[in-house]
Amino acid sequence: MSAALAPIPLETETITRERDALQRTWASEPGLLGWLREVNHVSIGKRYVITAFVFLLLGGLEAGVMRLQLSRPENRILNPDSYNQFFTVHGSTMMFLFAVPVMLGMGIWLVPMMIGTRNVSFPRLNAFGYYTYLFGGIVLYGAFLFNTGPDAGWFAYPPLSTAFTPGKRTDFWAQMITFTEIAALAASITLIATIFKQRAPGMTLNRIPLFVWSILVISFMVLFAMPTVAVASIFLALDRLISTHFFNAAEGGDPLLWQHMFWFFGHPEVYIIFIPGLGFVSHIVATFTRRPVFGYPMMVLSLVATAFMGFALWVHHMFATPLPQLGQSFFTAASTVIAIPTGVQIFCWIATIAAGRPRYATPFLFVLGFFIVFTIGGLTGVMVASVPFDLQVHDTYFVVAHFHYVLIGGALFPLLGAIYYWFPKFSGRLMSETLGKWHFWLLLIGVNVTFFPMHLLGYMGMPRRVYTYLPETGWGPLNSLASAGAGIIVVAMLIFAWNVFSSWRNGDVAGPNPWGADTLEWATESPPAPYNFAHIPVVQSPAPLWEASGTMPVVTGMRTDVREVLISSVMDAHPCGKHEHPGPSIWPFLTSVCVALYFVPVIFTPWGAVLGTVAVLAGAAGWGLPHATSSKPLPAPGSMYKDEPLTPEAAR
Amino acid sequence: MREDIFHPGGPLAREVARFGGFLHVVSAAVFGLVMIALVLALVRRAPVSERGMRRGVALATSLTVATLFVFLVYDLSVGRTTGRAPSRGRQLTVIGHQYWWEVHYNDSFPSRQVITANEIVVPVGEPVRLELQSHDVIHSFWVPSLRGKKDLVPGHTATTWFQADTPGIYRGQCAEFCGHQHAKMALFVTAVSPDSFVSWYKGQQAVPPAPSDSLRAEGLKVFLTTTCATCHNIAGTPASGTAGPDLSHVGSRMYLAAGTLKNTPGNMAGWIMDPGAYKVGSKMPSHYGTLTDRQVRAIAAYLEGLR
Numbered sequence: 001m002s003a004a005l006a007p008i009p010l011e012t013e014t015i016t017r018e019r020d021a022l023q024r025t026w027a028s029e030p031g032l033l034g035w036l037r038e039v040n041h042v043s044i045g046k047r048y049v050i051t052a053f054v055f056l057l058l059g060g061l062e063a064g065v066m067r068l069q070l071s072r073p074e075n076r077i078l079n080p081d082s083y084n085q086f087f088t089v090h091g092s093t094m095m096f097l098f099a100v101p102v103m104l105g106m107g108i109w110l111v112p113m114m115i116g117t118r119n120v121s122f123p124r125l126n127a128f129g130y131y132t133y134l135f136g137g138i139v140l141y142g143a144f145l146f147n148t149g150p151d152a153g154w155f156a157y158p159p160l161s162t163a164f165t166p167g168k169r170t171d172f173w174a175q176m177i178t179f180t181e182i183a184a185l186a187a188s189i190t191l192i193a194t195i196f197k198q199r200a201p202g203m204t205l206n207r208i209p210l211f212v213w214s215i216l217v218i219s220f221m222v223l224f225a226m227p228t229v230a231v232a233s234i235f236l237a238l239d240r241l242i243s244t245h246f247f248n249a250a251e252g253g254d255p256l257l258w259q260h261m262f263w264f265f266g267h268p269e270v271y272i273i274f275i276p277g278l279g280f281v282s283h284i285v286a287t288f289t290r291r292p293v294f295g296y297p298m299m300v301l302s303l304v305a306t307a308f309m310g311f312a313l314w315v316h317h318m319f320a321t322p323l324p325q326l327g328q329s330f331f332t333a334a335s336t337v338i339a340i341p342t343g344v345q346i347f348c349w350i351a352t353i354a355a356g357r358p359r360y361a362t363p364f365l366f367v368l369g370f371f372i373v374f375t376i377g378g379l380t381g382v383m384v385a386s387v388p389f390d391l392q393v394h395d396t397y398f399v400v401a402h403f404h405y406v407l408i409g410g411a412l413f414p415l416l417g418a419i420y421y422w423f424p425k426f427s428g429r430l431m432s433e434t435l436g437k438w439h440f441w442l443l444l445i446g447v448n449v450t451f452f453p454m455h456l457l458g459y460m461g462m463p464r465r466v467y468t469y470l471p472e473t474g475w476g477p478l479n480s481l482a483s484a485g486a487g488i489i490v491v492a493m494l495i496f497a498w499n500v501f502s503s504w505r506n507g508d509v510a511g512p513n514p515w516g517a518d519t520l521e522w523a524t525e526s527p528p529a530p531y532n533f534a535h536i537p538v539v540q541s542p543a544p545l546w547e548a549s550g551t552m553p554v555v556t557g558m559r560t561d562v563r564e565v566l567i568s569s570v571m572d573a574h575p576c577g578k579h580e581h582p583g584p585s586i587w588p589f590l591t592s593v594c595v596a597l598y599f600v601p602v603i604f605t606p607w608g609a610v611l612g613t614v615a616v617l618a619g620a621a622g623w624g625l626p627h628a629t630s631s632k633p634l635p636a637p638g639s640m641y642k643d644e645p646l647t648p649e650a651a652r
Numbered sequence: 653m654r655e656d657i658f659h660p661g662g663p664l665a666r667e668v669a670r671f672g673g674f675l676h677v678v679s680a681a682v683f684g685l686v687m688i689a690l691v692l693a694l695v696r697r698a699p700v701s702e703r704g705m706r707r708g709v710a711l712a713t714s715l716t717v718a719t720l721f722v723f724l725v726y727d728l729s730v731g732r733t734t735g736r737a738p739s740r741g742r743q744l745t746v747i748g749h750q751y752w753w754e755v756h757y758n759d760s761f762p763s764r765q766v767i768t769a770n771e772i773v774v775p776v777g778e779p780v781r782l783e784l785q786s787h788d789v790i791h792s793f794w795v796p797s798l799r800g801k802k803d804l805v806p807g808h809t810a811t812t813w814f815q816a817d818t819p820g821i822y823r824g825q826c827a828e829f830c831g832h833q834h835a836k837m838a839l840f841v842t843a844v845s846p847d848s849f850v851s852w853y854k855g856q857q858a859v860p861p862a863p864s865d866s867l868r869a870e871g872l873k874v875f876l877t878t879t880c881a882t883c884h885n886i887a888g889t890p891a892s893g894t895a896g897p898d899l900s901h902v903g904s905r906m907y908l909a910a911g912t913l914k915n916t917p918g919n920m921a922g923w924i925m926d927p928g929a930y931k932v933g934s935k936m937p938s939h940y941g942t943l944t945d946r947q948v949r950a951i952a953a954y955l956e957g958l959r
Binding site for chain 2: 079080081084152153157159160164165249250254255256294295298320321322325328329332333336337339340343344346347348350351352353354355356357358368371372375376379380382383385386387388389390391392393394395396459460461463464465466467468469470472473
């Protein structure tokens with residue numbers, strides 16, 4: 001499809017002129033200052049994804065060291081003090097610094113291209129979110145580097161995380177949480193507004209690509225889940241800093257209050273992580289079977305249903321606590337029912353494959369891996385929904401196995417598939433298929449060799465979060481096997497890293513649409529120009545690139561001299577206005593620094609709150625300073641739509 | 653020694669193991685069916701029609717709902733039988749400490765009460781009711797072959813129960829992360845015949861005999877005159893500390909330091925001299941420099957005699 005160019009129409013020169021103007025208006029500024037002032041979604045999204053992969057590497061290294069420590073009984077590679085820091089930082093990294101940011105980052109990068117707009121709504125808020133996330137990560141790893149890594153678990157149950165962990169370790173953890181939650185909220189608000197108000201004309205609700213739906217759904221989940229944990233982490237910090245006694249049983253507080261608040265966030269968090277994974281799977285299945293995913297309305301409703309139900313099962317993390325049994329049964333029922341929407345989606349994908357023509361490219365292989373690994377994780381998930389069974393396996397290696405199957409199967413496999421799939425759009429080059437296949441098979445084997453034995457270790461009584469075990473427990477052989485599996489995963493991920501590195505430099509040039517896919521991001525160049533589309537496309541079907549016959553209508557009359565985006569209605573995506581976006585600004589970065597000036601000093605003294613309040617107000621004031629908007633007159637309104645060749649290369 | 657949820661030693665764990673077996677069969681069947689469907693979808697000769705897809709998805713969804721319904725009903729019935737606490741049975745209080753278990757055999761006569769640590773001896777065939785409390789952070793009581801977990805939460809008193817039907821030693825371990833030595837916080841349930849239980853219980857109620865030789869007498873003297881007595885209790889002596897485990901009958905226990913070391917005089921001496929060498933972060937202080945080798949050997953000999 002990439003090569004199918006329509007004859008270049010007469011207005012080539014006009015188009016070239018328009019493109020030059022757009023390029024001038026939207027281009028990134030050079031230099032370090034330009035980098036810090038950047039507000040384009042492509043750049044911010046890339047930064048999110050690359051930063052998150054750096055944290056994946058760090059979290060993976062921590063896991064590797066832990067597997068070495070556990071490879072035999074009474075090993076002495078890590079002492080308990082370091083082991084507790086390692087597993088806490090590993091969990092916190094994977095949840096807060098990798099999984100959520102990478103999904104939101106993919107959303108920030110992809111959504112505007114998929115819905116046919118030039119940038120996200122609130123571009124500066126978006127940049128602010130990225131820096132805040134980055135600072136959260138730096139705070140955690142800065143502390144870890146100086147032996148002040150948190151050591152009370154990524155779940156930080158009081159009173160272990162309050163009165164029983166003196167020093168500043170848990171404080172750094174609590175502040176990292178607050179940083180990343182602010183970032184996640186900023187990203188979600190941005191994405192919701194973008195998806196609701198900036199869709200290309202004609203992209204009605206029932207034509208929104210499934211990945212965009214998944215991002216919309218998780219953005220709403222973030223809005224409801226993250227404030228709970230942000231409040232909880234602030235309570236925790238206050239308990240530690242000025243003895244507020246929220247969680248102190250001796251003074252009328254309750255440690256279980258923390259668990260409720262934490263898991264009210266913590267369970268939806270799992271869905272926040274793998275729902276975008278389901279979105280990736282839908283696109284990869286559609287492209288590599290060459291037909292739209294079967295049952296679009298069911299797919300969308302399943303995502304929405306999962307999101308609602310995801311908030312009704314947090315108590316299944318607390319079955320062993322002293323809570324009444326009747327109440328627990330409701331949470332068992334909810335935890336069981338949530339398997340249905342996920343099941344429906346799996347069946348729809350299998351049906352789609354049965355009706356299509358599968359092509360075994362690397363992204364599709366990762367989707368097949370997703371089916372295998374995620375189904376196992378889902379089945380053990382139903383098992384742990386049962387109170388009596390869960391009481392036996394809760395907090396054991398069975399649960400470690402379960403959620404690694406869910407998250408690796410449901411989020412990592414689809415994400416890696418998505419990287420292979422969208423890498424051409426990202427870099428302009430294709431990744432190596434040979435290396436991709438090595439990566440896939442080694443990862444699939446490595447994951448199963450590492451995590452399958454852990455189910456059995458849980459049955460044999462091995463609790464989670466132990467830095468070692470005695471030889472007479474008999475847990476040695478299976479642990480050695482799991483550690484060997486971790487070695488295979490390391491090799492697989494090294495191959496992946498090499499593939500990214502070498503393909504970025506020397507990969508085959510991809511062209512706009514190397515896979516022959518159906519969604520709008522493939523209608524622009526690879527990598528896209530900073531303005532994404534020379535003309536905003538008009539969508540006439542759920543699979544615009546498959547159903548357009550050579551040309552597709554576009555919107556004209558958009559200004560090229562200012563950063564203007566088209567605003568459309570929420571339901572039907574009728575064009576209803578044009579909006580001028582703000583350009584590059586240093587204030588998001590500076591305000592984020594001010595936020596850090598609040599959160600980091602309060603770790604050491606309550607006076608930090610005074611300093612921080614002044615700093616944040618100053619940052620906000622600077623951000624809010626009136627800035628000149630364009631005073632240039634609007635161009636004469638012409639016809640909104642016109643036909644243009646499908647691929648933008650054609651217009652060059 | 654048993655420690656496996658699929659090698660039950662009592663009715664609760666047996667019920668759950670049976671249910672677990674059912675879950676394995678169903679899960680394996682569902683996984684198999686999904687994989688078969690996937691492979692068929694990949695290798696079928698002609699693409700499936702729209703109607704075929706609709707039928708397939710409807711059938712699979714109905715099967716899922718039906719399976720989950722059966723699961724839910726079975727689960728609730730297992731939950732009812734295992735959740736109901738018996739009205740009879742011996743009452744114990746278990747208090748979690750960083751990183752050991754304090755065990756009280758409650759009795760309306762204080763003099764008949766027995767206090768021990770990390771090892772619970774019970775008669776077979778009789779329910780044992782537990783009241784669970786925590787002295788510091790959250791711990792979780794779990795003996796895989798006997799029953800599932802129950803958390804010990806500060807400010808809450810949890811109740812649970814178990815019953816051992818087969819004599820034997822059942823190992824368990826703290827299941828809620830509780831700090832540095834969460835890994836070395838084991839407990840043992842020893843199920844014995846009712847007769848042996850009665851004689852064990854009598855032995856534990858008795859005041860331990862006075863030291864029988866000069867080394868042990870010296871051990872008692874050192875115990876009482878140095879820091880030991882501030883944390884540990886020994887019945888019949890002035891030592892009445894409560895911060896550490898009650899040592900009145902420590903010689904009768906299988907392990908030291910919550911399952912960390914076998915209870916031998918050598919291990920006892922090593923443990924007293926430098927607990928950190930075996931269990932870093934243990935609240936027991938090191939005695940390098942404060943006690944001589946001979947003093948430590950004397951204390952160990954004395955304690956090993958407390959049976």
